[in-house]
Amino acid sequence: MSVGMEKAVSLINSGELVAFPTETVYGLGADAWNPSAVKKIFELKQRPADNPLIVHIASLDMVEQFAGGMPGEAELLMQRFWPGPLTLIFKKKEEVLDLVTAGLDTVALRWPNNPISQELIFRAGPLVAPSANRSGRPSPTRAEHVKDDFGEDFPVIDGGSTQIGLESTVLDISDKPFVIRRPGAISCEEIEACIGAPVDKKTTSELNETAKSPGTKYSHYTPDAEVRWMDPDEAPDHSGTLYLLHSRNTETESENIIQFNGDYQQMARELYDRFRQADRAGYEAVAVENFTSEQLKQEKMAPALHNRISKAIG
Numbered sequence: 215m216s217v218g219m220e221k222a223v224s225l226i227n228s229g230e231l232v233a234f235p236t237e238t239v240y241g242l243g244a245d246a247w248n249p250s251a252v253k254k255i256f257e258l259k260q261r262p263a264d265n266p267l268i269v270h271i272a273s274l275d276m277v278e279q280f281a282g283g284m285p286g287e288a289e290l291l292m293q294r295f296w297p298g299p300l301t302l303i304f305k306k307k308e309e310v311l312d313l314v315t316a317g318l319d320t321v322a323l324r325w326p327n328n329p330i331s332q333e334l335i336f337r338a339g340p341l342v343a344p345s346a347n348r349s350g351r352p353s354p355t356r357a358e359h360v361k362d363d364f365g366e367d368f369p370v371i372d373g374g375s376t377q378i379g380l381e382s383t384v385l386d387i388s389d390k391p392f393v394i395r396r397p398g399a400i401s402c403e404e405i406e407a408c409i410g411a412p413v414d415k416k417t418t419s420e421l422n423e424t425a426k427s428p429g430t431k432y433s434h435y436t437p438d439a440e441v442r443w444m445d446p447d448e449a450p451d452h453s454g455t456l457y458l459l460h461s462r463n464t465e466t467e468s469e470n471i472i473q474f475n476g477d478y479q480q481m482a483r484e485l486y487d488r489f490r491q492a493d494r495a496g497y498e499a500v501a502v503e504n505f506t507s508e509q510l511k512q513e514k515m516a517p518a519l520h521n522r523i524s525k526a527i528g
């Protein structure tokens with residue numbers, strides 16, 4: 215059910231959940247200071263209790279409520295990238311709910327760059343907000359995706375399609391060296407240029423092995439169709455497969471061949487919707503053109519795309 219701002223604020227204030235758009239994906243919001251509201255998130259999403267939540271804030275005062283330690287570089291990063299698709303992990307203040315941090319001594323904070331999320335946070339207070347999908351499903355980039363997962367009656371503020379389409383970059387600044395725990399629209403190079411120091415960038419398989427960002431170890435972003443990489447010389451000629459090509463060109467025009475022609479931003483915007491489309495249309499498989507190491511180095515969205523697709527492949 216689409217709801218307006220007034221209704222959304224009152225739902226949050228009375229300890230209920232509301233889905234809302236951010237610039238990355240739709241979030242499932244709850245009052246970050248209300249333990250029973252936070253609990254509802256884990257129940258509704260069927261999210262494992264050891265997977266911590268991101269607190270969404272919209273002022274520096276709100277940062278103060280949650281962040282314990284503040285390394286010098288934090289200010290540079292906040293100034294340069296907030297509001298925006300960068301989540302920063304700080305040492306946490308004592309009072310932060312254990313439910314939110316899954317018992318860790320750190321807390322993840324993000325200031326979203328979307329007027330609807332900003333107004334909601336401004337009026338209802340800091341919100342924990344995981345992506346508004348059932349655990350393991352592709353993140354929602356449209357209000358309809360939220361309804362697909364949680365039902366027609368679930369309250370969602372409809373803000374149209376999200377701008378970026380993949381979840382925020384998660385940067386752990388609670389310890390040195392800083393570590394990227396999830397790649398996103400803010401690249402490693404941009405972060406390094408901002409703070410003038412190298413940042414630890416792990417590969418997707420390394421990320422899966424570490425317990426430090428617990429969410430990264432779970433299978434994620436998966437449609438029912440089987441997702442796989444294409445061989446470089448494989449022809450996109452099987453009608454039961456949805457093909458996603460980012461740089462390859464094929465003359466064949468067919469509704470099961472999607473070509474992004476080197477527009478990686480567009481591919482990021484559409485990826486999860488294409489996954490969901492594959493299920494709606496009954497495709498058996500989604501085959502994605504693999505990335506070259508050159509593309510991973512040069513295309514800003516490529517590492518995040520590669521990470522999410524690898525995880526969908528499992």
Ligand code: TXA
Nearest residue numbers: 238241266267320321322344345381382427428429430
């Ligand atoms: O773009 C986004 O970040 C979206 C929108 C709604 O803001 N949110 C999102 O939340 O993707 P979620 O819950 O789906 O993913 C949060 C990620 C998980 O991988 C989680 O493990 C990690 O952030 N995380 C949260 N708190 C952490 C902490 N204290 N230490 C390490 N990792 C943490």
Ligand code: MG
Nearest residue numbers: 344345353381
């Ligand atoms: Mg998620």
